[in-house]
Amino acid sequence: xxxxxxxxxxxxxxxxxxxxxxxxxxxxxxxxxxxxxxxxxxxxxxxxxxxxxxxxxxxxxxxxxxxxxxxxxxxxxxxxxxxxxxxxxxxxxxxxxxxxxxxxxxxxxxxxxxxxxxxxxxxxxxxxxxxxxxxxxxxxxxxxxxxxxxxxxxxxxxxxxxxxxxxxxxxxxxxxxxxxxxxxxxxxxxxxxxxxxxxxxxxxxxxxx
Amino acid sequence: xxxxxxxxxxxxxxxxxxxxxxxxxxxxxxxxxxxxxxxxxxxxxxxxxxxxxxxxxxxxxxxxxxxxxxxxxx
Numbered sequence: 001x002x003x004x005x006x007x008x009x010x011x012x013x014x015x016x017x018x019x020x021x022x023x024x025x026x027x028x029x030x031x032x033x034x035x036x037x038x039x040x041x042x043x044x045x046x047x048x049x050x051x052x053x054x055x056x057x058x059x060x061x062x063x064x065x066x067x068x069x070x071x072x073x074x075x076x077x078x079x080x081x082x083x084x085x086x087x088x089x090x091x092x093x094x095x096x097x098x099x100x101x102x103x104x105x106x107x108x109x110x111x112x113x114x115x116x117x118x119x120x121x122x123x124x125x126x127x128x129x130x131x132x133x134x135x136x137x138x139x140x141x142x143x144x145x146x147x148x149x150x151x152x153x154x155x156x157x158x159x160x161x162x163x164x165x166x167x168x169x170x171x172x173x174x175x176x177x178x179x180x181x182x183x184x185x186x187x188x189x190x191x192x193x194x195x196x197x198x199x200x201x202x203x204x205x206x207x208x209x
Numbered sequence: 210x211x212x213x214x215x216x217x218x219x220x221x222x223x224x225x226x227x228x229x230x231x232x233x234x235x236x237x238x239x240x241x242x243x244x245x246x247x248x249x250x251x252x253x254x255x256x257x258x259x260x261x262x263x264x265x266x267x268x269x270x271x272x273x274x275x276x277x278x279x280x281x282x283x
Contacts, residue, residue, distance in 0.1 A: 074241070147254040
């Protein structure tokens with residue numbers, strides 16, 4: 001078993017927010033907390049709009065784990081980054097450390113009180129008995145223990161969002177890229193930063209003898 | 210004396226450059242039950258036996274293939 005991973009195909013995502021809705025419904029996430037959201041760049045520019053679904057990426061070297069002062073995070077054998085809400089103090093350090101904005105804080109008090117951190121669990125629950133009410137109340141449904149994959153990925157209408165074993169989803173994505181007739185540039189420098197206006201290599205200066 | 214000091218400084222500097230292990234084997238045991246043990250709710254899908262890690266892995270792989278439409282249409 002490799003690590004559980006998400007991958008979102010920006011060429012397919014249509015910003016339908018089905019993943020966001022699936023997540024909120026599956027885990028009964030409260031108002032103000034979005035474990036998953038869709039980010040769109042170049043909004044409104046015809047042909048240049050790209051959307052991507054973002055949640056906790058379950059980093060292999062997670063910065064949230066590194067900065068947590070009470071060490072409430074742990075990684076499962078499947079590579080899923082989870083946290084213990086009984087230990088979490090809701091300080092928000094993980095929120096500053098996370099490059100994806102994954103940690104969410106419910107504001108459930110009259111004075112903007114910040115509650116304990118909540119984030120995507122890869123539908124793997126938390127440190128309570130699998131499928132128990134306590135686990136559902138704190139962390140949402142444990143779909144992995146039910147033999148399912150995350151609801152967001154399974155509900156994605158265009159299959160832009162893939163979730164599961166890293167090797168398996170990488171194979172699925174690789175086969176798509178080959179069908180599209182694109183090569184490695186689909187996730188390369190050109191896609192991220194644009195192609196150079198003059199891609200010709202600059203000749204190396206001649207050595208003076 | 211000087212050599213010892215230099216060696217200690219180098220060792221300290223190298224220690225600072227070290228990287229924390231990211232191995233899955235180092236995952237902290239938080240008392241969480243592994244997912245292959247199954248969930249105690251009525252939503253467990255059929256096709257695998259809770260408690261059997263091999264079957265759970267197979268189930269995960271097969272389930273992931275439902276995201277691969279090239280498998281479905283060809």
